[in-house]
Amino acid sequence: MKTPSTELFDLIKSLGAGEANEFIRNCNLDKSQKEADYLLLFKAYLNSKVLDETKIRGSLKIKNFKRVKHYLQSTLLSFLATREGYSIEKEIVNMISVGNLLMDRSLFLQALNIF
Numbered sequence: 001m002k003t004p005s006t007e008l009f010d011l012i013k014s015l016g017a018g019e020a021n022e023f024i025r026n027c028n029l030d031k032s033q034k035e036a037d038y039l040l041l042f043k044a045y046l047n048s049k050v051l052d053e054t055k056i057r058g059s060l061k062i063k064n065f066k067r068v069k070h071y072l073q074s075t076l077l078s079f080l081a082t083r084e085g086y087s088i089e090k091e092i093v094n095m096i097s098v099g100n101l102l103m104d105r106s107l108f109l110q111a112l113n114i115f
Helices: 007-012 017-030 037-047 053-060 065-082 088-104 109-115
Strands: none
Touching: 007 037, 007 065, 017 037, 017 065, 037 053, 037 109, 088 109
16 A cells, blocks of 8 residues: 655644745735635645644545645745845856856957946
8 A cells, every 4th residue: 555745744844834824825825715725735734733644635635636736846946936035155057057058149358337
């Protein structure tokens, strides 16, 4: 029998209370009447002490559970990427990307100035 992966559960449990609330607020920006399945799953994981996917799956009755779980993980990772603060390493990577883009457009002098 295949055991469920705990990666998403561990990621959600690593969030601080402020981060979790901000993620929920960001997900609710569309002001839809019905709460999205991935947000229901997020809250269920957040409120669980231990991972019991069969219990969560039974209580939420989400169709395409694996798809919703995958969407939650990608949405959460995108959210966390936007929270990353300034770092010199990130700026260097961005400048290299810009330099490569300029070289692709045959703007070698501008690229040389960046490098």
